[in-house]
Amino acid sequence: QKEVEQNSGPLSVPEGAIASLNCTYSDRVSQSFFWYRQYSGKSPELIMSIYSNGDKEDGRFTAQLNKASQYVSLLIRDSQPSDSATYLCAVNMGDYKLSFGAGTTVTVRA
Amino acid sequence: DAEITQSPRHKITETGRQVTLACHQTWNHNNMFWYRQDLGHGLRLIHYSYGVQDTNKGEVSDGYSVSRSNTEDLPLTLESAASSQTSVYFCASSEGGTGELFFGEGSRLTVL
Numbered sequence A: 001q002k003e004v005e006q007n008s009g010p011l012s013v014p015e016g017a018i019a020s021l022n023c024t025y026s027d028r029v030s031q032s033f034f035w036y037r038q039y040s041g042k043s044p045e046l047i048m049s050i051y052s053n054g055d056k057e058d059g060r061f062t063a064q065l066n067k068a069s070q071y072v073s074l075l076i077r078d079s080q081p082s083d084s085a086t087y088l089c090a091v092n093m094g095d096y097k098l099s100f101g102a103g104t105t106v107t108v109r110a
Numbered sequence B: 001d002a003e004i005t006q007s008p009r010h011k012i013t014e015t016g017r018q019v020t021l022a023c024h025q026t027w028n029h030n031n032m033f034w035y036r037q038d039l040g041h042g043l044r045l046i047h048y049s050y051g052v053q054d055t056n057k058g059e060v061s062d063g064y065s066v067s068r069s070n071t072e073d074l075p076l077t078l079e080s081a082a083s084s085q086t087s088v089y090f091c092a093s094s095e096g097g098t099g100e101l102f103f104g105e106g107s108r109l110t111v112l
Helices: none
Strands: A004-006 A011-014 A019-025 A033-038 A045-050 A054-058 A061-066 A071-076 A085-092 A098-100 A104-109 B004-007 B010-013 B019-025 B031-038 B042-051 B054-057 B064-066 B076-078 B087-094 B107-111
Touching (some): A011 A019, A019 A104, A033 A061, A033 A071, A045 A054, A071 A085, A098 B042, B019 B087, B019 B107, B042 B064
Parallel strands (some): A011 A104, B010 B107
Antiparallel strands (some): A004 A019, A019 A071, A033 A085, A061 A071, B004 B019, B019 B076, B031 B042, B031 B087, B064 B076, B087 B107
8 A cells, every 4th residue: 555645536627616635544653744836847835735624625625634534635626727746645654854756747628 | 045956857877887966065965865766666766875884775675775964965876677677766864853855856867
């Protein structure tokens, strides 16, 4: 079983809709969780971090964490064509090392 | 502004040759990492370092080595390049705490 699993996608949503991305992880002691966005041919950039159970909102992005279920999600509200990218879920497995999921590619249709 | 730079950005080499990918960061971060990214596998950790003279193996370290002689640099060496090492390589750094990573622009390596 992989340490971090994401819904494989690709995910296609119309402009203005909500894109929902899911991620599960295997290590119960993980304490830090991140969502990175990666445009084609570019490097990953951090868009959200979450450390406590519940929701964290930043602009059009909301991260949700449920440690009991070992589940973290990302919602993108009012999706824009500029949100078209691959989204990587990352989990801190201890000692500052991050383990990444394979990514979910999102396409926002104009 | 602080940054992390990789070179070369693109390289084509032949099987069996030694290749070194450079990574230089001006964040003054103690932690540095090398990942490779392949379709369907996401980012996989190759080697990492928590400071000068410290190096550690990641999940896919076979065929790779690193050295850390100063805070700013963590070069990645492929001792004898293999076609299976064709990939995009990302260097990243972080400063303790939660582990938030800052990435370089990536180096695309093709081994023929």
